[in-house]
Amino acid sequence: MRLRRFKESLFRFLMIASLSLVVTAFVAILATIVVKGASAMNLAMLLETPKGGYYLGKGGGIANAIAGTLYLGLGASLLSLLVGLPAALALQKEYARPWLSRFSRLVLDILWGTPSIVYGAFGFVVMVRFGIRASMLGGILALSLVMLPIMVRSMGEVIRAVPQELKESAYALGTTQTEVTLAVVLRQAVPGILTAILLAFGRGVGDAAALLFTAGYTDYMPGSLLDPVASLPLAIFFQIATPVPEVQARAYAAALILLAIVLAINLASRLLGRRFSRHVIQ
Amino acid sequence: MTLRTFKDRLAAVHIKGSLLLLNAVAGILLLVLAAKAWPILGGRSLPSLLFSCAWSPWKGEFGFLPFILGSLAVTLVAMAIAAPVCLLSAVYLSEYAKRRTREALRLLIDILAGIPSVIFGLFGILFIVPLVSALEGSLGLPATGYSTLAGGLVLAIMVMPFIISVSLEVLRAVPMEAREAALALGTTPCEAAWHVVLKTARKGIVAALVLGFARAFGETIAVMMVVGNVPRVPHSLFDPAYPLPALIANNYGEMMSIPRYDAAMMLAALILMLVVGSFSLGARLVLRGIERRGL
Numbered sequence: 001m002r003l004r005r006f007k008e009s010l011f012r013f014l015m016i017a018s019l020s021l022v023v024t025a026f027v028a029i030l031a032t033i034v035v036k037g038a039s040a041m042n043l044a045m046l047l048e049t050p051k052g053g054y055y056l057g058k059g060g061g062i063a064n065a066i067a068g069t070l071y072l073g074l075g076a077s078l079l080s081l082l083v084g085l086p087a088a089l090a091l092q093k094e095y096a097r098p099w100l101s102r103f104s105r106l107v108l109d110i111l112w113g114t115p116s117i118v119y120g121a122f123g124f125v126v127m128v129r130f131g132i133r134a135s136m137l138g139g140i141l142a143l144s145l146v147m148l149p150i151m152v153r154s155m156g157e158v159i160r161a162v163p164q165e166l167k168e169s170a171y172a173l174g175t176t177q178t179e180v181t182l183a184v185v186l187r188q189a190v191p192g193i194l195t196a197i198l199l200a201f202g203r204g205v206g207d208a209a210a211l212l213f214t215a216g217y218t219d220y221m222p223g224s225l226l227d228p229v230a231s232l233p234l235a236i237f238f239q240i241a242t243p244v245p246e247v248q249a250r251a252y253a254a255a256l257i258l259l260a261i262v263l264a265i266n267l268a269s270r271l272l273g274r275r276f277s278r279h280v281i282q
Numbered sequence: 283m284t285l286r287t288f289k290d291r292l293a294a295v296h297i298k299g300s301l302l303l304l305n306a307v308a309g310i311l312l313l314v315l316a317a318k319a320w321p322i323l324g325g326r327s328l329p330s331l332l333f334s335c336a337w338s339p340w341k342g343e344f345g346f347l348p349f350i351l352g353s354l355a356v357t358l359v360a361m362a363i364a365a366p367v368c369l370l371s372a373v374y375l376s377e378y379a380k381r382r383t384r385e386a387l388r389l390l391i392d393i394l395a396g397i398p399s400v401i402f403g404l405f406g407i408l409f410i411v412p413l414v415s416a417l418e419g420s421l422g423l424p425a426t427g428y429s430t431l432a433g434g435l436v437l438a439i440m441v442m443p444f445i446i447s448v449s450l451e452v453l454r455a456v457p458m459e460a461r462e463a464a465l466a467l468g469t470t471p472c473e474a475a476w477h478v479v480l481k482t483a484r485k486g487i488v489a490a491l492v493l494g495f496a497r498a499f500g501e502t503i504a505v506m507m508v509v510g511n512v513p514r515v516p517h518s519l520f521d522p523a524y525p526l527p528a529l530i531a532n533n534y535g536e537m538m539s540i541p542r543y544d545a546a547m548m549l550a551a552l553i554l555m556l557v558v559g560s561f562s563l564g565a566r567l568v569l570r571g572i573e574r575r576g577l
Contacts, residue, residue: 004470011472015374018367019387022446025439026394029405036408083300090301095294104301106563107308113493113562114311114555115500117527121551122311124534125318145307152304176290181297199396206398209502209527213534233400237503240404255404259397266396 030259037256040249046257050219057246062254064221065235069258071136071222072215072231073205076143077197080151083144084200085193088155089185094167094177105156111149117209119145124213136222136229139215146210147200154199158192159185191273198269202262208233232258315552322545331549337513344546346553348515352430352523355516356505357498359434360441364498365491367438368445369480375446376453377461377475388447395443403507406436411508418520426510431519433509437498445494448569452486453479455577482577489568496561500554502527526550 048061091101123142132138162185170180186193208231216228217238232254239251322331322344334345375384414435415427456479464474480487510522511532530550533543 004473008470008472011476012378015370015378018370019374021367022371022394022442023387023390025442026390028409029394029397029401029439032405032408033401083303086297086300087304090297095297096301100301104305106566107305109566110559110563111304111308111311113496113500113558115502115527115558117500117502117530118311118315118551118555121530121534121547122314125314125548148304148307176286178290178293179286181293202396206396206400208398208400209531212531233398233503236400236404237507240407240507251404252408255401259401262396262398263393266393 033252033255033259036249036252037254037259040253041256042253045250045253049221054219055242055244055247057244062230062232062235062250062257064219065230065232065254066257068136068215068218068222068230069205069232069261071229072139072143072211073201075136075140076147076204077201079140079144080147080200081197084148084151085155087148088152088159088196089181091152091156091160092181092185105153108149108153108156111145112153114149115209116146116207117212120210120212120214123210127214132226134214134216134228135226136215137225139211139229139231140225142210142214143204143207146207147204150203151196151200154196155189155193158189158196161192162188191276194276195269195273198265198272202265202269205265206233206258206262208237232261312555315548315555318548319545319552322542322549324542332553335515339540339543339546342542344542344549346526346550348513349524349526349529349550350553351515352509353499353525353527355430355523356433356437356509356525357495359430359519360437360498361491361495363434363438364442364445364494368442368449368490368494369487371442372446372449372453373475373480375450377471377479388450391443391446395447399440399501399504400507402436402440403504405439406432406504406508410435414520421520423520426522428508428510428522429520430509430516430523433505433523433525434519436504436508437501440501440504441494441498444497445490448490448493449483449487452483452490452569452572452577455486455572456482457576485568486572486577489565489572492561492565493569496558496565499561500527500558502531506531526554530554 044059045061046066047063048059049064050062051058051060054060087104090096091104093101096104119142123138123145126141127133127138166188167180167184170184175183211231211234215231215234217230217234218228219230220227222229235254236251236258239247239254242248331344332346332350334343335347336343336345337348375387379387410432411427413427414429414432415425417431418427418429419425460478460482461474464478465471469477505525506528509525509528511524511528512522513524513529514521516523530547534547
């Protein structure tokens with residue numbers, strides 16, 4: 001009996017220790033980035049583009065990367081939404097036979113798991129084939145490959161969860177599939193769809209590997225679709241690799257900005273999900 | 283045909299077309315990678331590429347073994363750290379924690395899962411690398427800190443939220459009656475968790491770990507920031523490693539000048555995709571089964 005009691009408390013101790021390890025890691029990451037980032041943060045970082053000698057520690061900021069990341073994230077979200085929302089709707093049984101929908105969901109699982117560096121390399125090959133150089137367009141295309149599976153998989157779940165009876169009662173009134181989809185299914189699934197978009201946006205905004213060869217990097221604000229564009233993840237990646245301490249410090253500031261954006265999106269998705277669930281019939 | 287049915291048809295075409303496009307993208311991705319990797323096989327057999335250590339692209343020697351073993355080493359270190367921590371945490375959250383605690387920690391784990399990998403890499407450079415370097419120093423080794431161990435630690439932290447949340451789902455799917463029956467027989471909660479809950483859920487738990495492995499195997503940026511990137515087979519935890527994703531990321535820009543270099547990179551990408559894809563496919567099929575039929 002003593003032994004069993006001892007085992008119970010040992011087990012409990014190990015579990016609490018593991019969980020504290022996870023929480024500690026979380027706190028350590030946040031604390032490191034916030035402390036290091038805040039000490040390097042100033043208004044110029046947010047509002048200015050790199051000036052001459054920036055990479056030797058002289059003045060300027062990373063407004064180009066902040067704007068670039070938002071452009072890339074929004075562009076890729078829009079593009080993925082254009083294909084992703086209909087694709088998620090197609091997973092319903094009105095549109096795809098069960099085998100096709102099951103098969104597609106497996107394909108999506110594989111695509112979701114595919115490392116973003118593979119999308120980056122693939123995007124690069126395709127761009128070379130069509131003569132596009134590293135540009136915002138390339139970055140948006142590569143990022144939407146990363147975002148699409150995330151979006152469709154999570155949208156598909158909520159759309160498939162819309163009760164069949166609800167749709168059938170609409171069909172009984174003589175509506176077409178499209179009308180049911182727009183008026184019933186989409187309205188029911190709005191909170192889930194918003195969450196899916198924000199989830200994918202948050203993932204895309206932070207992705208560096210897919211942008212490495214496709215988006216390029218520039219010290220200027222984002223211009224046309226065919227020009228290279230800066231991004232926060234790459235700004236962090238490049239600046240931390242320089243030997244100049246002042247420039248490294250800016251990587252910390254950039255990381256803090258990126259972290260703030262990602263956390264804000266995370267928070268927004270939770271709040272929006274709740275805000276828009278009024279129309280949902282349980 | 284009325285306007286309504288016309289609109290309906292049009293929308294259906296868009297909807298079905300999008301799904302087909304998505305499936306086509308997966309096929310095209312695989313085909314393009316395979317076609318681009320094909321030239322590297324000219325005059326060489328696949329095993330001789332995969333199991334050779336000689337990596338000198340300018341001499342036309344492409345031996346992938348150091349990179350494959352580097353990837354495996356970093357990933358296995360990460361899993362060795364993450365697996366016990368994640369299982370214990372998931373069991374605690376599912377079996378012991380109050381609902382409130384569980385929800386709060388789940389939120390925290392969700393947030394942790396959403397942090398971009400470049401930030402994990404930065405954290406690695408600022409926190410893990412000095413830690414490993416101090417450890418190396420105390421063991422009397424050359425203390426750079428950029429090593430397999432550092433890569434494994436960063437990777438472990440990255441996959442933890444992922445593994446915990448998947449295995450928590452699986453553990454919650456174990457019927458309450460199973461626990462109650464065990465407890466009624468006079469087991470301690472720990473015995474019930476070990477002999478009943480984990481045993482029932484073992485397939486799903488393995489699937490969660492395999493998913494974590496796949497995720498870790500393909501992770502690029504965070505790992506390459508701390509792992510050292512030296513193309514040699516790592517022999518100890520403190521040797522630098524050079525995983526496959528880092529190989530692609532570091533060399534893509536300059537590959538055009540050396541013949542067959544781009545094909546070698548594509549082969550690396552193809553290997554990554556096939557390994558990660560088959561692992562996550564297998565794990566997803568198991569999890570799908572659990573979702574549909576229960577444990």
